[in-house]
Amino acid sequence: MKPIIEVQNLRKTYGTTVAVDDVSFEVTEGEIFGLLGPNGAGKTTTVECLQGLRHPDSGRVRVLELDPRLKAAELRRLIGSQLQESALPDRIKVWEALDLFASVTPNALDWHVLLEQWGLAKKRRSSFSSLSGGQRQRLFIALALVNNPRVVFLDEMTTGLDPAARHVAWDLIRAIRDSGTTVVLVTHFMDEAEKICDRVAVVDQGRIVATDTPQGLINEHASKVRVIFTTEQADLTWLSGIQGVQRVTKHGPRVEVEGGGPLLALVAAALVEHGITPSDLRVEQPTLEDVFLKLTGHSAED
């Protein structure tokens, strides 16, 4: 199948600052594709180039087979966009904004449904300035969807949402994907990328350092498991002898055993053998966070 978005060797500089160095990726129709990386990695600039809001210095970009540089107006009618730095007039009402943005296309969705879905039904007559950060964010997502886009770009969409609203947002984004819309999600939240993205591109300093499914990235770059427990016993040198163990670290009574393979079962058996039965024995599976640290040498949420 032909990709719905193609990016080859995209580069964008602002003066002497290189925002996007050399980025290439493809997005398949009907997937949630994540661009994951710290602030300033070039994620936002990349998606702005895809929407024709910025002109790249070089590289080839096609979205829905259109070149955003030449066909920006045509393209923007087919895509939805939730931008990081944008606003509405203070005194515009929620329903007025949705009604206005729905008017750009005859194929628009019924915005009353969007109001319900995004928890804004009670706020439909409220002015934009009276909305909380989370409500504004949900309104922007609803505005990005109201023209029934084929591709929707969501830039840090859960910033400002409380934990419950984040989970609702994730469910709704999955539902949008299931209804056939392709989603490009820009985020610096590891858990968000891991939970909802079908594929993730890890972005750092203007480059993509890896692209795969979240589990694929974890399997390839962070197969280490950590077993954690507490014990008062001082001599634990025998732990290093267990098959698969690569590293044992101790912080007071807290012990971390790092390694690969069926680590939890082997460590648990050895502990019982040595008369230790910690009640807090647990295992930490590797996450995208570990992948990110491994690939870039720093944390994304810095």
Added chain:
Amino acid sequence: MRTLLKLSWVEIKLFIREPITMVFTFALPVIFLFVMGGVFGNVPDPEIYRGVGAIDFYVPAYIGLVIMAIGVVGLPGHLTSYRERGVLRRLRASSISIWSLLGSQVIVSFFIAILGGILVIFVAMAVYGVSLPKMPDLLIPAFVLGTLCFAAIGFLLGAIFPTTRSAQGVGLILFFVMLILGGAGPPREVMTGAMQIIGDITPTRYVILILQDPWLGFGWAQKASLIVAGVMVGATILSARFFRWE
């Protein structure tokens, strides 16, 4: 087209919800009318006010004042604040075209100018009993031309000013200079030569002239209308050149 009409209607509602702009645009000309009317009355004097009564002179001038307030204070501040806050960015990303954006501002400008003009005429008739315009068939095209001219000036200033604060500050200075020297302030006959020259280079002077001439029955102000049309075309071209979404 649908977007243009929706955006215009939203913008009209937003204007009505903004009391300070409303007061500035509508109350100021009326206050001036009372002050000038109170000072000068409406008895014609061949020495000043082009030989007509002061109120008859000022009513069309204050319709021009409403139009000018839109172009140098209202529109530039509106557009710069939209740009500064990311509203333009938001509209653009949702494929709202520059033509819908600027077209809606033209429609709102006409809405405000018509309402403000009617208010000035109504007060002048009720309080001072001024007569209706002598040549309404010429007044209407003059009104349309003047409003389009200042809408274009508003776009240009809105495109040039970097921030909302600068738009408001410089806009107000321009407003008061053009108000006082451009034909809506003291009669031209009492001004010094320098003041007259400055007045002559403001577009306000010519917009007021094209309104005043048909109002007072002097006919169509040919030269002034060409100047107004020229400013309109020039400002439109320059604002298309300098317009920025962000």
